[in-house]
Amino acid sequence: xxxxxxxxxxxxxTSTRAMVFDQHGRLAGMGQREHRQIFxxxxxxxxxxxxxxxxxxxxxxxxxxxLGISVADVAAVGVAxxxxxxxxxxxxxxxxxxxxxxxQDTRTRASAEQLLADPxxxxxxxxxxxxPASYFTAVRLAWLMKDRPDLRERARRGDLLVGTMxxxxxxxxxxxxxxxxxxxxxTNASRTLLMNLERLQWDSxxxxxxxxxxxxxxxxxxxxxxxxMATGALAGxxxxxxxxxxxxxxxxxxxxxxxxxxxxxxxxxxxLMNTGDEIVSSTHGMLPTVAYQLGDGSKAYALEGSIAVAGxxxxxxxxxxxxxxxxxxIETLARTVDDSGGCVVVPAFTGLFSPYWSSNARxxxxxxxxxxxxxxxxxxxxxxxxxxxxxxxxxxxxxxGVPLKSLRVDGGMTANHLMMQMVADVLDVSVVRPxxxxxxxxxxxxxxxxxxxxxxxxxxxxxxWHRAGQWDPQMSPEMREMQRGAWxxxxxxxxxxxx
Numbered sequence: 001x002x003x004x005x006x007x008x009x010x011x012x013x014t015s016t017r018a019m020v021f022d023q024h025g026r027l028a029g030m031g032q033r034e035h036r037q038i039f040x041x042x043x044x045x046x047x048x049x050x051x052x053x054x055x056x057x058x059x060x061x062x063x064x065x066x067l068g069i070s071v072a073d074v075a076a077v078g079v080a081x082x083x084x085x086x087x088x089x090x091x092x093x094x095x096x097x098x099x100x101x102x103x104q105d106t107r108t109r110a111s112a113e114q115l116l117a118d119p120x121x122x123x124x125x126x127x128x129x130x131x132p133a134s135y136f137t138a139v140r141l142a143w144l145m146k147d148r149p150d151l152r153e154r155a156r157r158g159d160l161l162v163g164t165m166x167x168x169x170x171x172x173x174x175x176x177x178x179x180x181x182x183x184x185x186x187t188n189a190s191r192t193l194l195m196n197l198e199r200l201q202w203d204s205x206x207x208x209x210x211x212x213x214x215x216x217x218x219x220x221x222x223x224x225x226x227x228x229m230a231t232g233a234l235a236g237x238x239x240x241x242x243x244x245x246x247x248x249x250x251x252x253x254x255x256x257x258x259x260x261x262x263x264x265x266x267x268x269x270x271x272l273m274n275t276g277d278e279i280v281s282s283t284h285g286m287l288p289t290v291a292y293q294l295g296d297g298s299k300a301y302a303l304e305g306s307i308a309v310a311g312x313x314x315x316x317x318x319x320x321x322x323x324x325x326x327x328x329x330i331e332t333l334a335r336t337v338d339d340s341g342g343c344v345v346v347p348a349f350t351g352l353f354s355p356y357w358s359s360n361a362r363x364x365x366x367x368x369x370x371x372x373x374x375x376x377x378x379x380x381x382x383x384x385x386x387x388x389x390x391x392x393x394x395x396x397x398x399x400x401g402v403p404l405k406s407l408r409v410d411g412g413m414t415a416n417h418l419m420m421q422m423v424a425d426v427l428d429v430s431v432v433r434p435x436x437x438x439x440x441x442x443x444x445x446x447x448x449x450x451x452x453x454x455x456x457x458x459x460x461x462x463x464x465w466h467r468a469g470q471w472d473p474q475m476s477p478e479m480r481e482m483q484r485g486a487w488x489x490x491x492x493x494x495x496x497x498x499x
Contacts, residue, residue: 003075005029006454007063007234008444009056011081011165012245013102013267016055018063019441020074023454025464027438029069031062038099043106043350046099049087052165053172060233076226077173077234078241078448080248080440081166083191086137088144088151088162088216094177097151097160100168101140104268104308106350108134108143109359115139116357127206129190129197129279129288134359135306137164138193142210155216164188166242167218173239174228181228184218185242186299190290195220197279197288200299222293223247224447241447243292245440246270250302251292251447252439253408254465256458258300261396261404263389263423264440265413268353269310271392272302273400284395285355295451303399305354305392309347310385311413316349317381323374331416334378341376342367344490345384355395356495364494367486385413386422387487393427406430410439417471425475426483435468 005028010017014037020029033055038046064070084103089096101107115121115132124132132139141162145152154160161182163171171180189195189202194212196203200220207214221227223243230237243251246264250272253262258276263269272291279288279301291302314327324330344366346352351359365377393404406429414420414433424431436442449455 003454004073005067005069005075006445006449007060007074007077007237008441008448009060009077009079009169010245010441010444011052011056011079011169013082013104016052016059017441018056018059019438019445020063020067020069021442021445025436025442025446025461027436029063029067031059031066033059041107043109045102045105047085047102049089049096049100049168052100053169056169056172057232064233071234071237074234074237075454076238076240076448076452077230078243078444079166079169079239080243080245080444081164081169081188083164083188083244083246084135084137086141086162086164087168088160089168091159091161092177094172098144098148100165101144103135104350105140106134106359108139109351111143112139113359124193124206125281127196127203128193130193131357132193133357135353136191136193138206138210138212141212145211152211155213158215160216161218162216163218164192170227170239170242173230173232173234175231182218183221183227183242185221185223186290186293187223187244187247188242189220191244197290200290200293222295222297224292224451225295226451238452240451241444243444243447246272246304247289247291247302248441248443248447249410249439250274250443252436252441252443253410253434254458254462255408256300256462259402260408262408262410262439265310265385265409265411267310267312269307269385269389271305271389271396273396273402275301275303275400277301280400282399284398285357286396286399287354292447303396305396307388307392308351308353309349310388311411312349313345313347313381313384314413317378323378328415330378330381331418333375334382334418336375337373337379339376340380340383341372342369342486343372343376343380344486345377345380346490346494347384348494352494354392356491358495361494364490366490366493382416382419383422383483385419386426387484389423390426390484404429406432409433410437420469420471421474424471424473426480428473428480430473431471432467433469435466437468
């Protein structure tokens with residue numbers, strides 16, 4: 001193959017990036033643009049989908065120019081995306097009919113809890129593998145259709161299309177109103193509460209329950225397959241992959257075998273363990289999901305633990321409290337003290353995700369005394385990310401029966417060495433960061449490259465993985481249990497005080 005590079009588009013919660021990777025999985029060029037975070041009411045979180053598409057069109061040529069290459073040098077493009085965020089748009093004009101409703105949005109909390117409390121709630125897990133929660137697309141899409149009856153009627157007439165953000169971008173990348181291809185991949189479809197997790201198809205009974213016409217939904221395709229040809233800045237390049245961001249990171253970390261796990265630390269944190277071709281049902285608050293499906297039909301499942309607030313807590317310390325000027329400065333501030341001074345932070349800004357799944361929980365800062373300084377608070381913030389990870393690992397081990405031997409990590413927060421040491425300490429296992437930390441984008445690139453034979457098979461990808469850093473546990477068992485007790489007291493307060 002004469003083309004030398006693969007491009008991935010990573011449409012995230014706060015920004016959209018285009019990244020160029022070479023055959024060795026090395027980042028060679030990049031363009032990035034942030035988009036607005038819109039909070040029209042408490043608990044509501046929205047994005048402007050048109051703004052995101054506009055940013056996407058800008059970052060692609062920026063990434064190519066960063067490396068000094070042309071579109072002729074690109075073998076394929078893959079798309080990774082913030083999952084569960086969805087947009088509804090007009091088929092004929094391509095204009096969104098409402099803001100994109102973001103995965104963090106909790107406007108449907110009450111209806112989701114009502115569904116969860118119903119004696120028949122097991123129906124959702126039996127079909128989709130996941131419980132009803134405001135986190136998942138179907139609950140918010142059903143709310144939108146009920147709140148805007150005109151949209152439901154237009155949907156039934158075939159005037160509208162719906163999709164998560166990879167669907168929106170691929171439709172536009174492949175022509176939009178002029179022949180755009182309307183698809184989603186199995187990983188994103190598995191997070192809608194509308195797909196049958198075993199059959200990997202839209203489930204008619206779930207669609208009937210939520211009263212969502214199948215005609216507005218995208219066609220479900222493998223994570224790695226040639227979907228169509230791009231237009232615009234990547235004209236003629238195969239669009240060859242779509243994947244949810246966390247599954248993309250699992251693939252980028254080359255966690256191809258059952259039992260291998262990774263945690264991505266971004267705005268939230270997401271820990272996934274590959275469970276092979278087996279769907280592992282959870283009784284401890286984990287989420288069975290599709291890890292990936294290749295073009296030959298082979299697939300893998302995963303167990304996932306989702307943490308709503310990780311890097312978002314550092315952003316709050318920066319923007320909400322003004323204690324630091326930049327996110328990396330929190331490590332410097334935290335290192336001014338040796339411990340958190342008894343302070344515990346539970347960042348339940350929009351409730352707690354895995355393993356608690358409580359939309360009513362609210363944030364707690366406990367253990368405050370006059371001794372506590374900004375440094376202690378900064379350290380407690382980093383410790384909260386570590387202890388949330390520990391809660392997820394404990395639940396995942398109980399479900400899978402497989403103890404964690406090590407944890408591969410990625411995402412922006414892995415640059416914080418103090419926090420990575422805290423994670424190793426509380427988990428009592430080694431934490432390993434690869435040379436390429438942008439594994440979401442790399443996973444999308446890998447999946448796209450496999451679809452066009454840029455890479456021959458997944459064994460080649462394993463050879464691209466190299467360790468850049470490792471943190472081994474240093475905390476004594478006695479100190480670990482003492483801090484675990486303080487953390488659990490904080491969690492109990494977050495859950496009970498706001499029940």
